[in-house]
Amino acid sequence: MINGVVDYMEVIFDIETLLTGLVIFAARIVDVSVGTIRLLAIVSGRTFLAFFLGFIEVSLWLVIIAKVLNEISNKPLLGLFFALGFSAGNAVGILLDKKIALGHLVLKIFILGDGKEIAEEIRKRGFSVTTFDGEGERGAITELNIVCRKRELKNAVQIVRILDSDAFYITEPVLSVSRKITNFLNPLYKINKHHKYNENKDVYQFINPLTETVR
Numbered sequence: 425m426i427n428g429v430v431d432y433m434e435v436i437f438d439i440e441t442l443l444t445g446l447v448i449f450a451a452r453i454v455d456v457s458v459g460t461i462r463l464l465a466i467v468s469g470r471t472f473l474a475f476f477l478g479f480i481e482v483s484l485w486l487v488i489i490a491k492v493l494n495e496i497s498n499k500p501l502l503g504l505f506f507a508l509g510f511s512a513g514n515a516v517g518i519l520l521d522k523k524i525a526l527g528h529l530v531l532k533i534f535i536l537g538d539g540k541e542i543a544e545e546i547r548k549r550g551f552s553v554t555t556f557d558g559e560g561e562r563g564a565i566t567e568l569n570i571v572c573r574k575r576e577l578k579n580a581v582q583i584v585r586i587l588d589s590d591a592f593y594i595t596e597p598v599l600s601v602s603r604k605i606t607n608f609l610n611p612l613y614k615i616n617k618h619h620k621y622n623e624n625k626d627v628y629q630f631i632n633p634l635t636e637t638v639r
Contacts (some may be wrong), residue, residue, distance in 0.1 A: 427573070433581075441499045441501055441502070441622075442501075444465065444491070444495070444499070444501050445499075445501055445505035446500065447501055447506065448491065448492060448502060448506055448509060449483055449505040449506075449507045449508055449509040450509070451487070451488050451509070452506060452508075452509025452510055452513055453509050453512050453513040453516055454484060454513070455484040455485050455488060455509075455621065456509070456512075456513025456514055456516070456517055457513050457517040457520055458475075458480050458481045458484070458511055458518070459481045459513075459528075459609065460513075460517025460518070460520065460521060461477055461517065461520060461521070461524065462474055462478050462481055464524075464526045464527065464623075465477060465526065465613070466522060467527065467597075467599065468526045468527040470526070470566060473510070479553055481545075482625055488506070492506050500583055507552060508552055509521070509609075510525045514551050516584075524575075525574035525575035525577070526574065526596065527573070527574055527598060528571060528572065528573055528574065528598040528610070529571075529572065529574055529577065529595050529597055529598050530569060530570070530571050530596040530597075530598055531565060531568075531570040531577060531581070531593060531594075531595055532568070532570075532582055532593060532594050532595070532596065533567070533568040533569075533570070533584055533591050533592070533593045534560070534565050534566075534567055534568075534591065534592045534593065535562070535565060535566045535567075535568065535591055536562060536563070536564075536565055537564060538564070538566060539555065539564070539565075539566030539567075539588075540555060540566065541567070541581055542566075542568070542584070542587045542591075543555050543568050545566070545587055546580070546583060546584065546587070547571065548620065549583055551570050551572060551576075551580060552570065552571065553568050553569070553570055554568070554569040554570075555567065555568055555569075577595065581593065588624055596607035611628070
């Protein structure tokens with residue numbers, strides 16, 4: 425009885441099975457991650473990219489599922505690697521989404537009081553801003569709407585926080601835009617957590633133009 429259990433464990437955990445499982449795990453991460461980016465490409469209207477990624481995704485999936493189905497009865501551990509690869513692929517796909525940041529979004533900023541000066545300062549940094557006057561619980565507010573690429577969101581938010589640390593903002597997804605939106609000034613403003621930006625690899629202090637104070 426004991427010998428039988430030992431033999432069964434050796435079959436499950438032999439080196440070949442573990443190596444095969446690791447390959448399946450890695451391939452599944454790539455497969456699911458590619459699927460996540462493909463969905464983003466579809467939403468962003470990138471037809472060729474979606475076509476190319478779809479081909480890669482299905483090709484990988486067919487190879488993986490054929491290998492697993494062919495050997496899972498004798499090597500059930502492969503099913504665990506398959507499931508873990510799927511779960512990890514979702515996490516990696518989310519990280520890639522944040523890194524690649526395909527598409528556009530709307531950044532809505534709510535400024536207490538008159539936010540026209542802040543809007544002008546944001547425009548000077550290459551962003552198009554539309555303003556709306558409104559009324560909130562604490563009085564008059566100004567809503568600033570900025571349509572930008574997802575990859576520019578971080579810089580836009582950092583600029584807003586420097587100009588008005590009390591500003592409240594939300595983001596909304598954009599399915600399509602009538603024209604390509606490019607902020608040519610934005611690469612000059614790579615602001616770090618110390619409120620500085622890099623230009624030509626030199627670090628300069630960022631000055632808040634509304635208060636003339638160094639931040």
